[in-house]
Amino acid sequence: MKPYRIGTRGSPLALAQASETRARLMAAHDLPEEAFEIVVLSTKGDRVTDRPLSEIGGKGLFTEEIEEQLSDGRLDLAVHSSKDMPTVLPDGLGLVAFLEREDVRDAFIGRSAPRLEDLPQNAVVGSASLRRQALIRRLRPDISVITFRGQVETRLRKLGEGQVDATLLAHAGLKRLGNTGVITELLDPESFPPAPGQGAICIEARINDERTAELLAPINHPATQAALLCERGFLGALDGSCRTPIAGLATIAGDQLSFYGMILTPDGSVWHDIRTEGPVGDASVLGAEAGAEVRVRAGSSFFDSWV
Ligand SMILES: NCc1[nH]cc(CCC(=O)O)c1CC(=O)O
Numbered sequence: 001m002k003p004y005r006i007g008t009r010g011s012p013l014a015l016a017q018a019s020e021t022r023a024r025l026m027a028a029h030d031l032p033e034e035a036f037e038i039v040v041l042s043t044k045g046d047r048v049t050d051r052p053l054s055e056i057g058g059k060g061l062f063t064e065e066i067e068e069q070l071s072d073g074r075l076d077l078a079v080h081s082s083k084d085m086p087t088v089l090p091d092g093l094g095l096v097a098f099l100e101r102e103d104v105r106d107a108f109i110g111r112s113a114p115r116l117e118d119l120p121q122n123a124v125v126g127s128a129s130l131r132r133q134a135l136i137r138r139l140r141p142d143i144s145v146i147t148f149r150g151q152v153e154t155r156l157r158k159l160g161e162g163q164v165d166a167t168l169l170a171h172a173g174l175k176r177l178g179n180t181g182v183i184t185e186l187l188d189p190e191s192f193p194p195a196p197g198q199g200a201i202c203i204e205a206r207i208n209d210e211r212t213a214e215l216l217a218p219i220n221h222p223a224t225q226a227a228l229l230c231e232r233g234f235l236g237a238l239d240g241s242c243r244t245p246i247a248g249l250a251t252i253a254g255d256q257l258s259f260y261g262m263i264l265t266p267d268g269s270v271w272h273d274i275r276t277e278g279p280v281g282d283a284s285v286l287g288a289e290a291g292a293e294v295r296v297r298a299g300s301s302f303f304d305s306w307v
Contacts, residue, residue, distance in 0.1 A: 137268030237291025
């Protein structure tokens with residue numbers, strides 16, 4: 001039988017996520033490794049490393065090349081970090097399955113101090129994420145934040161060389177890379193809410209491809225899927241421009257969903273947060289309504305102030 005072709009980026013984290021997905025599929029269907037072929041593709045986001053992502057602009061920086069091959073049938077499925085996925089996908093493609101979510105928290109990796117609150121005045125923190133930059137400035141307006149791109153390994157090397165006093169990375173990614181030893185603090189998701197989708201691996205496929213849908217059904221984790229529907233609803237309602245710092249986290253207990261979301265100005269001086277809850281079945285609508293409400297509360301001047 002022809003192997004299923006699994007598309008992924010080539011970073012160590014992406015490869016770890018693709019292998020994890022393959023391992024789960026092998027176990028769920030009692031299939032040998034040869035039933036799957038991992039196809040590594042380079043994306044624009046991987047190739048352009050000298051500028052902040054928000055400047056390169058465009059949706060789907062990490063997905064375009066992969067989605068082209070999914071659409072035309074060269075791939076059967078693609079493994080992504082949900083956090084990196086735009087809210088609108090190309091026609092005919094969908095996020096068909098979500099693996100059980102890892103820890104959602106951001107990890108603080110400090111060189112001059114083990115905790116964010118203990119960093120000396122005027123310390124320098126490196127981060128590529130507008131959300132993390134804004135959240136750091138909100139908690140510590142005295143700290144300088146510099147843009148810090150590259151793969152996890154590159155950032156840790158820059159930290160080790162003393163280019164910055166600290167950096168932040170997703171706990172989930174460090175766990176998947178077996179690199180949690182560098183962490184000096186795990187940040188509380190209430191004061192430092194994660195990005196929508198953080199910690200969750202998603203699998204993209206053609207929505208009319210029944211063979212792949214059947215393959216993926218047993219590895220989908222319904223609670224993670226509901227959380228993601230809510231968080232992506234929030235992001236979508238805010239029209240997640242790459243320049244708006246947005247945080248959002250849905251948690252599921254039984255058939256109840258609780259959501260906490262926040263938008264901030266890049267300098268962290270102004271923020272609007274929202275809390276909502278409801279039945280899991282309404283996940284997407286709950287997120288979208290929270291997004292619409294926070295948008296109204298913030299007012300258009302909030303979004304205009306820095307574009
Ligand atoms: N854009 C980079 C990215 N996309 C997903 C993860 C981590 C893994 C995850 O959140 O699932 C990371 C690195 C990071 O934020 O530290």
